[in-house]
Amino acid sequence: MGDINSLIKQLNTPNKIVITTHHKPDADALGSSLGMANYLIKKGHNVKVITPSDYPGFLHWMKGNDDVLVFTDKNSKQVEKFIDEADTIITLDFSVLHRINEMGEMVRNAKAFKVNVDHHLEPEDFADYRLWDTKAASTCELCFELIVMLGDKALIDKDIAECLYAGIMTDTGGFRHPNTTQNVHEVVAELIGIGADNAKVAKEIYDTNSLNRLKFLGFALSKKLEVLPEFHTAYFAITNDELDQFESKTGDTEGLVNYALSLEGIVLAVLFKDSGDGIKMSFRSIGDFPANEIASKYFNGGGHRNAAGGKTDGTLEETVDKFKSVLIDYKPLLDSEKNK
Structure with a gap:
Protein backbone atom coordinates (compact mmCIF):
# COMPACT_ATOMS: atom_id res chain seq x y z
CA MET A 1 0.00 0.00 0.00
CA ASP A 207 24.46 -17.58 25.60
CA THR A 208 23.41 -15.09 28.26
CA ASN A 209 21.47 -16.97 30.92
CA SER A 210 20.63 -16.46 34.57
CA LEU A 211 21.12 -19.40 36.93
CA ASN A 212 17.35 -19.55 37.46
CA ARG A 213 16.71 -19.75 33.73
CA LEU A 214 19.06 -22.72 33.35
CA LYS A 215 17.50 -24.45 36.36
CA PHE A 216 14.05 -23.86 34.88
CA LEU A 217 15.17 -25.34 31.57
CA GLY A 218 16.46 -28.45 33.32
CA PHE A 219 13.19 -28.77 35.24
CA ALA A 220 11.08 -28.34 32.11
CA LEU A 221 13.04 -30.90 30.11
CA SER A 222 13.13 -33.50 32.87
CA LYS A 223 9.66 -33.05 34.38
CA LYS A 224 7.35 -31.24 31.95
CA LEU A 225 8.04 -32.59 28.46
CA GLU A 226 5.12 -34.70 27.20
CA VAL A 227 5.14 -36.74 24.00
CA LEU A 228 2.10 -37.94 22.04
CA PRO A 229 3.75 -40.44 19.68
CA GLU A 230 0.49 -41.34 17.89
CA PHE A 231 0.22 -37.69 16.80
CA HIS A 232 3.96 -37.04 16.31
CA THR A 233 3.50 -34.18 18.77
CA ALA A 234 5.29 -33.02 21.92
CA TYR A 235 4.46 -30.25 24.35
CA PHE A 236 5.26 -28.47 27.59
CA ALA A 237 2.52 -27.23 29.93
CA ILE A 238 4.00 -24.80 32.44
CA THR A 239 1.98 -23.50 35.41
CA ASN A 240 2.20 -20.04 36.92
CA ASP A 241 3.44 -21.56 40.19
CA GLU A 242 6.28 -23.26 38.32
CA LEU A 243 7.27 -19.97 36.71
CA ASP A 244 7.25 -18.35 40.17
CA GLN A 245 9.29 -21.21 41.61
CA PHE A 246 12.16 -20.32 39.29
CA GLU A 247 11.57 -16.54 39.51
CA SER A 248 10.92 -16.57 35.77
CA LYS A 249 11.37 -13.29 33.91
CA THR A 250 10.25 -12.21 30.46
CA GLY A 251 12.19 -14.26 27.91
CA ASP A 252 13.05 -17.17 30.21
CA THR A 253 10.79 -19.55 28.25
CA GLU A 254 12.12 -18.30 24.90
CA GLY A 255 13.16 -21.22 22.72
CA LEU A 256 11.82 -23.90 25.06
CA VAL A 257 9.29 -25.16 22.50
CA ASN A 258 12.13 -25.84 20.05
CA TYR A 259 13.51 -28.56 22.32
CA ALA A 260 10.23 -30.44 21.91
CA LEU A 261 10.34 -29.98 18.14
CA SER A 262 13.92 -31.30 18.03
CA LEU A 263 12.81 -34.77 19.14
CA GLU A 264 13.14 -37.40 16.46
CA GLY A 265 9.81 -38.09 14.79
CA ILE A 266 8.07 -34.94 16.08
CA VAL A 267 6.13 -32.83 13.57
CA LEU A 268 4.33 -30.42 15.93
CA ALA A 269 5.46 -28.92 19.24
CA VAL A 270 3.64 -26.59 21.62
CA LEU A 271 4.44 -24.61 24.74
CA PHE A 272 1.44 -23.89 26.99
CA LYS A 273 2.24 -21.26 29.58
CA ASP A 274 0.02 -19.98 32.38
CA SER A 275 1.34 -16.52 33.21
CA GLY A 276 -1.61 -15.58 35.39
CA ASP A 277 -3.49 -13.68 32.67
CA GLY A 278 -4.65 -16.53 30.47
CA ILE A 279 -2.86 -19.37 28.74
CA LYS A 280 -0.32 -18.35 26.12
CA MET A 281 0.73 -20.83 23.47
CA SER A 282 3.70 -21.10 21.13
CA PHE A 283 3.37 -23.51 18.19
CA ARG A 284 6.23 -24.87 16.09
CA SER A 285 6.08 -27.38 13.24
CA ILE A 286 8.19 -28.83 10.47
CA GLY A 287 7.62 -29.08 6.73
CA ASP A 288 4.17 -28.26 5.42
CA PHE A 289 2.24 -28.83 8.64
CA PRO A 290 0.13 -25.67 9.30
CA ALA A 291 0.77 -24.72 12.92
CA ASN A 292 -0.72 -21.31 12.19
CA GLU A 293 -4.01 -22.88 11.13
CA ILE A 294 -4.47 -24.56 14.51
CA ALA A 295 -3.49 -21.34 16.28
CA SER A 296 -5.93 -19.16 14.35
CA LYS A 297 -8.83 -21.61 14.08
CA TYR A 298 -8.92 -22.81 17.69
CA PHE A 299 -6.77 -20.58 19.90
CA ASN A 300 -7.33 -16.91 18.94
CA GLY A 301 -3.92 -16.63 17.35
CA GLY A 302 -2.00 -16.97 14.12
CA GLY A 303 1.41 -16.47 12.61
CA HIS A 304 3.56 -18.30 10.11
CA ARG A 305 3.02 -21.86 8.90
CA ASN A 306 5.79 -23.27 11.10
CA ALA A 307 5.76 -20.71 13.93
CA ALA A 308 2.61 -19.31 15.48
CA GLY A 309 1.08 -18.19 18.75
CA GLY A 310 -2.27 -18.34 20.50
CA LYS A 311 -4.05 -17.50 23.74
CA THR A 312 -7.05 -18.76 25.68
CA ASP A 313 -8.92 -17.62 28.79
CA GLY A 314 -9.47 -21.19 30.02
CA THR A 315 -7.39 -23.11 32.51
CA LEU A 316 -4.15 -24.80 31.57
CA GLU A 317 -5.78 -28.23 31.81
CA GLU A 318 -8.76 -27.16 29.67
CA THR A 319 -6.48 -25.70 27.02
CA VAL A 320 -4.29 -28.80 26.79
CA ASP A 321 -7.39 -31.03 26.61
CA LYS A 322 -8.84 -28.92 23.81
CA PHE A 323 -5.55 -29.11 21.93
CA LYS A 324 -5.48 -32.89 22.22
CA SER A 325 -9.01 -33.12 20.84
CA VAL A 326 -8.06 -30.91 17.89
CA LEU A 327 -5.15 -33.21 17.03
CA ILE A 328 -7.55 -35.99 16.06
CA ASP A 329 -8.65 -34.02 12.99
CA TYR A 330 -5.05 -33.33 12.02
CA LYS A 331 -3.75 -36.88 12.42
CA PRO A 332 -3.69 -37.59 8.65
CA LEU A 333 -1.62 -34.45 8.03
CA LEU A 334 0.70 -35.25 10.94
CA ASP A 335 1.18 -38.80 9.67
CA SER A 336 1.80 -37.55 6.15
CA GLU A 337 4.45 -35.07 7.25
CA LYS A 338 6.15 -37.67 9.46
CA ASN A 339 6.36 -40.14 6.56
CA LYS A 340 7.91 -37.74 4.06
Whole structure:
Protein backbone atom coordinates (compact mmCIF):
# COMPACT_ATOMS: atom_id res chain seq x y z
CA MET A 1 0.00 0.00 0.00
CA GLY A 2 1.29 3.43 -0.86
CA ASP A 3 4.22 4.52 -2.96
CA ILE A 4 7.76 4.74 -1.60
CA ASN A 5 7.79 8.35 -2.83
CA SER A 6 5.06 9.19 -0.29
CA LEU A 7 7.36 8.01 2.49
CA ILE A 8 10.37 9.82 1.02
CA LYS A 9 8.31 13.02 0.93
CA GLN A 10 7.09 12.50 4.49
CA LEU A 11 10.64 12.06 5.81
CA ASN A 12 12.07 14.91 3.74
CA THR A 13 11.92 17.28 6.72
CA PRO A 14 12.54 16.59 10.44
CA ASN A 15 9.62 14.64 11.94
CA LYS A 16 8.45 13.66 15.36
CA ILE A 17 8.43 9.89 14.93
CA VAL A 18 7.01 7.15 17.14
CA ILE A 19 8.16 3.58 16.48
CA THR A 20 6.30 0.68 18.04
CA THR A 21 6.20 -3.09 17.82
CA HIS A 22 4.19 -6.00 19.18
CA HIS A 23 3.49 -7.15 22.74
CA LYS A 24 6.42 -9.00 24.35
CA PRO A 25 8.94 -7.97 21.68
CA ASP A 26 11.44 -10.56 20.46
CA ALA A 27 14.75 -9.89 18.74
CA ASP A 28 13.12 -9.17 15.37
CA ALA A 29 10.65 -6.75 16.93
CA LEU A 30 13.16 -4.84 19.05
CA GLY A 31 15.98 -5.15 16.51
CA SER A 32 13.87 -3.64 13.74
CA SER A 33 12.58 -0.92 16.10
CA LEU A 34 15.99 0.18 17.37
CA GLY A 35 17.64 -0.36 13.99
CA MET A 36 15.12 2.00 12.36
CA ALA A 37 15.28 4.42 15.30
CA ASN A 38 19.05 4.75 15.15
CA TYR A 39 18.89 5.26 11.38
CA LEU A 40 16.17 7.94 11.60
CA ILE A 41 18.00 9.76 14.39
CA LYS A 42 21.01 9.99 12.07
CA LYS A 43 18.66 11.54 9.52
CA GLY A 44 17.81 14.31 11.96
CA HIS A 45 14.40 13.11 13.17
CA ASN A 46 13.10 13.17 16.75
CA VAL A 47 12.39 9.49 17.46
CA LYS A 48 10.73 7.68 20.35
CA VAL A 49 10.50 3.89 20.52
CA ILE A 50 7.51 2.72 22.59
CA THR A 51 6.84 -0.95 23.33
CA PRO A 52 3.46 -2.21 24.60
CA SER A 53 5.17 -4.43 27.20
CA ASP A 54 8.55 -5.34 28.61
CA TYR A 55 10.96 -7.64 26.79
CA PRO A 56 13.83 -10.05 27.59
CA GLY A 57 16.96 -8.77 29.28
CA PHE A 58 19.13 -10.50 26.68
CA LEU A 59 18.01 -7.80 24.21
CA HIS A 60 19.03 -4.85 26.35
CA TRP A 61 22.46 -4.57 24.73
CA MET A 62 21.04 -2.94 21.59
CA LYS A 63 21.90 0.72 21.08
CA GLY A 64 18.98 2.89 22.13
CA ASN A 65 17.55 0.38 24.61
CA ASP A 66 17.93 2.82 27.52
CA ASP A 67 15.64 5.31 25.79
CA VAL A 68 12.80 2.88 25.04
CA LEU A 69 9.51 3.76 26.72
CA VAL A 70 7.68 0.66 27.95
CA PHE A 71 3.92 1.20 28.15
CA THR A 72 2.34 0.81 31.59
CA ASP A 73 -0.93 1.95 33.12
CA LYS A 74 1.00 4.66 34.95
CA ASN A 75 2.50 6.23 31.81
CA SER A 76 -0.43 5.73 29.44
CA LYS A 77 -1.10 9.47 29.21
CA GLN A 78 2.55 10.11 28.32
CA VAL A 79 2.39 7.43 25.62
CA GLU A 80 -0.84 8.88 24.27
CA LYS A 81 0.78 12.33 24.08
CA PHE A 82 3.74 10.97 22.08
CA ILE A 83 1.35 9.26 19.66
CA ASP A 84 -0.98 12.26 19.32
CA GLU A 85 1.90 14.63 18.61
CA ALA A 86 3.74 12.34 16.17
CA ASP A 87 4.12 13.35 12.53
CA THR A 88 4.93 9.75 11.59
CA ILE A 89 4.19 6.45 13.33
CA ILE A 90 6.17 3.40 12.23
CA THR A 91 4.74 0.01 13.21
CA LEU A 92 7.05 -2.97 12.95
CA ASP A 93 6.71 -6.76 13.04
CA PHE A 94 2.94 -6.95 13.43
CA SER A 95 0.06 -6.71 11.00
CA VAL A 96 -2.99 -5.98 13.17
CA LEU A 97 -3.35 -3.21 15.75
CA HIS A 98 -4.63 -5.40 18.58
CA ARG A 99 -1.07 -6.77 18.82
CA ILE A 100 -0.06 -3.54 20.59
CA ASN A 101 -2.84 -3.79 23.19
CA GLU A 102 -4.19 -0.44 24.46
CA MET A 103 -1.91 1.44 22.09
CA GLY A 104 -3.78 0.01 19.10
CA GLU A 105 -6.68 2.46 19.19
CA MET A 106 -4.30 5.34 19.94
CA VAL A 107 -2.42 4.58 16.75
CA ARG A 108 -5.60 3.99 14.75
CA ASN A 109 -6.99 7.40 15.76
CA ALA A 110 -3.73 9.32 15.37
CA LYS A 111 -3.47 11.88 12.57
CA ALA A 112 0.13 10.90 11.84
CA PHE A 113 1.39 9.38 8.58
CA LYS A 114 1.43 5.67 9.36
CA VAL A 115 4.00 3.15 8.14
CA ASN A 116 3.84 -0.63 8.53
CA VAL A 117 6.77 -2.97 7.86
CA ASP A 118 5.95 -6.62 8.44
CA HIS A 119 6.07 -10.21 7.17
CA HIS A 120 3.01 -11.74 8.85
CA LEU A 121 -0.21 -12.88 7.19
CA GLU A 122 -3.48 -10.96 6.77
CA PRO A 123 -2.47 -7.35 7.48
CA GLU A 124 -5.05 -4.88 8.75
CA ASP A 125 -5.63 -1.83 6.54
CA PHE A 126 -4.34 1.00 8.74
CA ALA A 127 -1.12 2.23 7.10
CA ASP A 128 -0.46 5.01 4.59
CA TYR A 129 2.66 3.17 3.44
CA ARG A 130 3.23 -0.55 3.90
CA LEU A 131 6.26 -2.70 3.10
CA TRP A 132 4.80 -6.18 3.52
CA ASP A 133 6.24 -9.47 2.34
CA THR A 134 5.27 -12.82 3.83
CA LYS A 135 8.23 -14.41 2.05
CA ALA A 136 10.67 -12.30 4.03
CA ALA A 137 12.30 -14.19 6.89
CA SER A 138 12.10 -11.25 9.26
CA THR A 139 11.06 -7.64 9.64
CA CYS A 140 14.72 -6.72 10.14
CA GLU A 141 15.42 -8.04 6.63
CA LEU A 142 12.67 -5.75 5.30
CA CYS A 143 13.98 -2.78 7.30
CA PHE A 144 17.38 -3.21 5.69
CA GLU A 145 15.71 -3.23 2.29
CA LEU A 146 13.64 -0.16 3.19
CA ILE A 147 16.71 1.84 4.20
CA VAL A 148 18.32 0.84 0.88
CA MET A 149 15.14 1.85 -1.00
CA LEU A 150 15.29 5.24 0.73
CA GLY A 151 18.80 5.69 -0.65
CA ASP A 152 20.49 5.63 2.75
CA LYS A 153 22.45 2.37 2.85
CA ALA A 154 25.57 4.40 3.65
CA LEU A 155 23.97 5.50 6.94
CA ILE A 156 23.84 1.94 8.28
CA ASP A 157 26.59 1.71 10.89
CA LYS A 158 27.80 -1.08 13.19
CA ASP A 159 25.09 -0.49 15.82
CA ILE A 160 22.25 -0.44 13.30
CA ALA A 161 23.70 -3.48 11.54
CA GLU A 162 23.83 -5.47 14.79
CA CYS A 163 20.21 -4.62 15.64
CA LEU A 164 19.08 -5.83 12.22
CA TYR A 165 21.35 -8.89 12.30
CA ALA A 166 19.80 -9.98 15.62
CA GLY A 167 16.30 -10.12 14.17
CA ILE A 168 17.36 -11.98 11.05
CA MET A 169 19.40 -14.49 13.05
CA THR A 170 16.61 -15.32 15.49
CA ASP A 171 13.71 -15.39 13.03
CA THR A 172 15.61 -17.89 10.90
CA GLY A 173 16.41 -20.03 13.95
CA GLY A 174 20.10 -19.27 13.68
CA PHE A 175 19.88 -19.68 9.87
CA ARG A 176 18.45 -23.21 10.20
CA HIS A 177 14.82 -22.69 9.16
CA PRO A 178 13.55 -23.05 5.56
CA ASN A 179 13.02 -19.26 5.43
CA THR A 180 16.82 -18.84 5.28
CA THR A 181 16.91 -17.75 1.65
CA GLN A 182 19.68 -16.55 -0.60
CA ASN A 183 18.54 -13.00 0.12
CA VAL A 184 18.89 -13.61 3.86
CA HIS A 185 22.53 -14.61 3.41
CA GLU A 186 23.17 -11.67 1.10
CA VAL A 187 21.69 -9.18 3.57
CA VAL A 188 23.58 -10.75 6.48
CA ALA A 189 26.81 -10.58 4.48
CA GLU A 190 26.17 -6.87 3.92
CA LEU A 191 25.55 -6.31 7.63
CA ILE A 192 28.72 -8.15 8.64
CA GLY A 193 30.61 -6.18 6.02
CA ILE A 194 29.31 -2.97 7.59
CA GLY A 195 30.64 -4.09 10.96
CA ALA A 196 28.07 -6.28 12.69
CA ASP A 197 29.85 -8.60 15.15
CA ASN A 198 27.89 -11.79 14.49
CA ALA A 199 29.64 -13.76 17.25
CA LYS A 200 28.86 -11.05 19.81
CA VAL A 201 25.18 -10.85 18.82
CA ALA A 202 24.81 -14.65 19.02
CA LYS A 203 26.44 -14.72 22.46
CA GLU A 204 24.24 -11.91 23.79
CA ILE A 205 21.05 -13.64 22.68
CA TYR A 206 21.76 -17.36 22.94
CA ASP A 207 24.46 -17.58 25.60
CA THR A 208 23.41 -15.09 28.26
CA ASN A 209 21.47 -16.97 30.92
CA SER A 210 20.63 -16.46 34.57
CA LEU A 211 21.12 -19.40 36.93
CA ASN A 212 17.35 -19.55 37.46
CA ARG A 213 16.71 -19.75 33.73
CA LEU A 214 19.06 -22.72 33.35
CA LYS A 215 17.50 -24.45 36.36
CA PHE A 216 14.05 -23.86 34.88
CA LEU A 217 15.17 -25.34 31.57
CA GLY A 218 16.46 -28.45 33.32
CA PHE A 219 13.19 -28.77 35.24
CA ALA A 220 11.08 -28.34 32.11
CA LEU A 221 13.04 -30.90 30.11
CA SER A 222 13.13 -33.50 32.87
CA LYS A 223 9.66 -33.05 34.38
CA LYS A 224 7.35 -31.24 31.95
CA LEU A 225 8.04 -32.59 28.46
CA GLU A 226 5.12 -34.70 27.20
CA VAL A 227 5.14 -36.74 24.00
CA LEU A 228 2.10 -37.94 22.04
CA PRO A 229 3.75 -40.44 19.68
CA GLU A 230 0.49 -41.34 17.89
CA PHE A 231 0.22 -37.69 16.80
CA HIS A 232 3.96 -37.04 16.31
CA THR A 233 3.50 -34.18 18.77
CA ALA A 234 5.29 -33.02 21.92
CA TYR A 235 4.46 -30.25 24.35
CA PHE A 236 5.26 -28.47 27.59
CA ALA A 237 2.52 -27.23 29.93
CA ILE A 238 4.00 -24.80 32.44
CA THR A 239 1.98 -23.50 35.41
CA ASN A 240 2.20 -20.04 36.92
CA ASP A 241 3.44 -21.56 40.19
CA GLU A 242 6.28 -23.26 38.32
CA LEU A 243 7.27 -19.97 36.71
CA ASP A 244 7.25 -18.35 40.17
CA GLN A 245 9.29 -21.21 41.61
CA PHE A 246 12.16 -20.32 39.29
CA GLU A 247 11.57 -16.54 39.51
CA SER A 248 10.92 -16.57 35.77
CA LYS A 249 11.37 -13.29 33.91
CA THR A 250 10.25 -12.21 30.46
CA GLY A 251 12.19 -14.26 27.91
CA ASP A 252 13.05 -17.17 30.21
CA THR A 253 10.79 -19.55 28.25
CA GLU A 254 12.12 -18.30 24.90
CA GLY A 255 13.16 -21.22 22.72
CA LEU A 256 11.82 -23.90 25.06
CA VAL A 257 9.29 -25.16 22.50
CA ASN A 258 12.13 -25.84 20.05
CA TYR A 259 13.51 -28.56 22.32
CA ALA A 260 10.23 -30.44 21.91
CA LEU A 261 10.34 -29.98 18.14
CA SER A 262 13.92 -31.30 18.03
CA LEU A 263 12.81 -34.77 19.14
CA GLU A 264 13.14 -37.40 16.46
CA GLY A 265 9.81 -38.09 14.79
CA ILE A 266 8.07 -34.94 16.08
CA VAL A 267 6.13 -32.83 13.57
CA LEU A 268 4.33 -30.42 15.93
CA ALA A 269 5.46 -28.92 19.24
CA VAL A 270 3.64 -26.59 21.62
CA LEU A 271 4.44 -24.61 24.74
CA PHE A 272 1.44 -23.89 26.99
CA LYS A 273 2.24 -21.26 29.58
CA ASP A 274 0.02 -19.98 32.38
CA SER A 275 1.34 -16.52 33.21
CA GLY A 276 -1.61 -15.58 35.39
CA ASP A 277 -3.49 -13.68 32.67
CA GLY A 278 -4.65 -16.53 30.47
CA ILE A 279 -2.86 -19.37 28.74
CA LYS A 280 -0.32 -18.35 26.12
CA MET A 281 0.73 -20.83 23.47
CA SER A 282 3.70 -21.10 21.13
CA PHE A 283 3.37 -23.51 18.19
CA ARG A 284 6.23 -24.87 16.09
CA SER A 285 6.08 -27.38 13.24
CA ILE A 286 8.19 -28.83 10.47
CA GLY A 287 7.62 -29.08 6.73
CA ASP A 288 4.17 -28.26 5.42
CA PHE A 289 2.24 -28.83 8.64
CA PRO A 290 0.13 -25.67 9.30
CA ALA A 291 0.77 -24.72 12.92
CA ASN A 292 -0.72 -21.31 12.19
CA GLU A 293 -4.01 -22.88 11.13
CA ILE A 294 -4.47 -24.56 14.51
CA ALA A 295 -3.49 -21.34 16.28
CA SER A 296 -5.93 -19.16 14.35
CA LYS A 297 -8.83 -21.61 14.08
CA TYR A 298 -8.92 -22.81 17.69
CA PHE A 299 -6.77 -20.58 19.90
CA ASN A 300 -7.33 -16.91 18.94
CA GLY A 301 -3.92 -16.63 17.35
CA GLY A 302 -2.00 -16.97 14.12
CA GLY A 303 1.41 -16.47 12.61
CA HIS A 304 3.56 -18.30 10.11
CA ARG A 305 3.02 -21.86 8.90
CA ASN A 306 5.79 -23.27 11.10
CA ALA A 307 5.76 -20.71 13.93
CA ALA A 308 2.61 -19.31 15.48
CA GLY A 309 1.08 -18.19 18.75
CA GLY A 310 -2.27 -18.34 20.50
CA LYS A 311 -4.05 -17.50 23.74
CA THR A 312 -7.05 -18.76 25.68
CA ASP A 313 -8.92 -17.62 28.79
CA GLY A 314 -9.47 -21.19 30.02
CA THR A 315 -7.39 -23.11 32.51
CA LEU A 316 -4.15 -24.80 31.57
CA GLU A 317 -5.78 -28.23 31.81
CA GLU A 318 -8.76 -27.16 29.67
CA THR A 319 -6.48 -25.70 27.02
CA VAL A 320 -4.29 -28.80 26.79
CA ASP A 321 -7.39 -31.03 26.61
CA LYS A 322 -8.84 -28.92 23.81
CA PHE A 323 -5.55 -29.11 21.93
CA LYS A 324 -5.48 -32.89 22.22
CA SER A 325 -9.01 -33.12 20.84
CA VAL A 326 -8.06 -30.91 17.89
CA LEU A 327 -5.15 -33.21 17.03
CA ILE A 328 -7.55 -35.99 16.06
CA ASP A 329 -8.65 -34.02 12.99
CA TYR A 330 -5.05 -33.33 12.02
CA LYS A 331 -3.75 -36.88 12.42
CA PRO A 332 -3.69 -37.59 8.65
CA LEU A 333 -1.62 -34.45 8.03
CA LEU A 334 0.70 -35.25 10.94
CA ASP A 335 1.18 -38.80 9.67
CA SER A 336 1.80 -37.55 6.15
CA GLU A 337 4.45 -35.07 7.25
CA LYS A 338 6.15 -37.67 9.46
CA ASN A 339 6.36 -40.14 6.56
CA LYS A 340 7.91 -37.74 4.06
